[in-house]
Amino acid sequence: MSAQEQPAWPDAVIARYLTLSGEVFRDPSIYVEVLRNDEQHAFYRCHCCSRQTLPEFTGVTQDQAQAHAEKCRALPRPGVAS
Numbered sequence: 218m219s220a221q222e223q224p225a226w227p228d229a230v231i232a233r234y235l236t237l238s239g240e241v242f243r244d245p246s247i248y249v250e251v252l253r254n255d256e257q258h259a260f261y262r263c264h265c266c267s268r269q270t271l272p273e274f275t276g277v278t279q280d281q282a283q284a285h286a287e288k289c290r291a292l293p294r295p296g297v298a299s
């Protein structure tokens with residue numbers, strides 16, 4: 218399977234974490250992304266299972282996003298980009 222390009226980063230995106238599924242399929246477009254809500258808060262959204270959190274302190278959200286990415290086995294619907 219060939220490596221795919223990671224989708225562009227919108228300004229609000231702080232970080233992205235490759236999910237377990239993304240690692241298995243070697244697909245950088247399968248990730249959890251952390252989005253800025255305001256100066257100190259952010260929320261995350263998983264592009265595989267559609268889980269989205271309410272805004273928390275940015276550091277907390279990044280830890281949660283990474284923890285989710287490490288165990289999320291959901292697969293994105295084929296043909297739906299980001």
Ligand SMILES: [Zn+2]
Pocket residue numbers: 263264265266267268285289290291
């Ligand atoms: Zn997920």
